[in-house]
Amino acid sequence: MIQTKKISRFKLAVDDVHGAIELWPLWFRLGWNDILHRYRRSTLGPLWFTASMAITTVALGLVYSQVLNLPARELMPHVCIGLIVWAFINSIILEAGDLFTGAESYIRHIKLPYSIYVFRFVLSKVIIFAHDFPIAVVTLAFFRIWPGPVALYAVPGFLLLVVNGGLISISLGLVSARFRDIPRIIASLSQIIFLITPIIWMPSLLGERSYLAEANPFFHLIELVRAPLLGSAPSVRTLVVTLALTVINLLLAATLFARYRNRIAYWI
């Protein structure tokens, strides 16, 4: 009896995701509106994403190439792509906690597949990433760095990143709907992760202690996109770590979503 209940719960969760995929025009529109909404009535509009990211990249790149005593040509592209990918990861883990609580006005008034809010959320983050990405291209062009065809590895790399982003959003969104402290905890952790991950510094600076970077899953997630764009395929270790992370993420999200999906309306 318990067994059948478990299976039907899991099936309901799969149906939820499936139903949401079918409603793609809805979450496309909502995700797009989220972007428009934030910059409505501003002159630059969504280009504000691009502008602020460009300024951050240049400022950090210039200062840190001095601090770390590295040539700008070496550090700047690394910092630039690192920051752009980190901005994507960071915005997901920071804001995923509000995924369901923020959609309260929908959830309490209409029955829709809950995955819609996840898709909408991830989509808006991908759109912002697309606004930032040209900065990476400009930086590479400025330093005359041509990664070659290996850069195409960045495409599946980014897709894997998006999948992980979606999965962790489900888990974080659910847990945060129940325990409102979670987003606060993540906000304080995110600062630390940013500083201990080789984003604005090179992992090579760790010397013998390179395990400090290698043990950091965020490093590998960033490398998934950064390494190909800088001209080398992601390392085997990066692939193993990120694939393992994806599996864990999937199991976690599937378990939580199947178990607690129908509680979301009560929690928010």
Added chain:
Amino acid sequence: MSTLANLSRNDETVIRLDGVSVVFPVYQAGSRSLKKRILFHGSRGNIGRDANDKVVVAALSDISLAITAGDRLALIGANGAGKTTLLRTLAGIFEPVEGEVKSRGRISPLLDINLGIDAELNGYDNIRVRAMLLGLSTAEIERRLPEIAEFTELGDYLDMPVRTYSAGMMLRLCFAVATCFEPEILLMDESILTGDARFIAKAEARIQSFIEEASVFVLASHNLELIKRWCNKGLWLDRGRIRMQGPIEAVVEEYRKFVSAR
């Protein structure tokens, strides 16, 4: 599982609730203070504790009912009796902790005027989003857009951001969308009815036309006159339990007696 079989055999039943209970966990009210007990003692809802000694509010207890095609059901009862919760349960928003809800047909909830409303978007774009939320396809929406626009009587205002709208205008917009296709099941909370008399008359005509399409209409309301005009059946909720259900006249009469006796 007999209910499932009944539902498929009996074509007239659109929604069936079987022993449905909805219990809300209250995470903030963790303390077991005497003060809280006394304060909550006289309230309409049922505050209790579950097996883990968590504070819970039993919003609906053991609700069984069958709604058949053509029913215009009114939910009546004091504030906090569970009317809105029952509407939300019918809409599938709250999955009951006990019992089951079976329904067939497209449900159009009209519980909140502001659902999906983006104040910065203009009227047309909001109609599109709202219609999508109610399950219309993009093609369907574009086809019905002129008709919806006409029903709102908002004219050129539809090109303006909806933050410039009055509450009444917003209602017209939302009502027009919610009812632009023949919803098989229309669930409505009275609190959204803030339009002027002329609009309410128009809305009434529209609702009347649904009933003729053999669909279901459920209204939660305190307005007994409105209920008698719009509904043919009544369900009186008291502290999350069904106190009485039956023909609207009888239920309203009993309810009136009860209210004036207190």
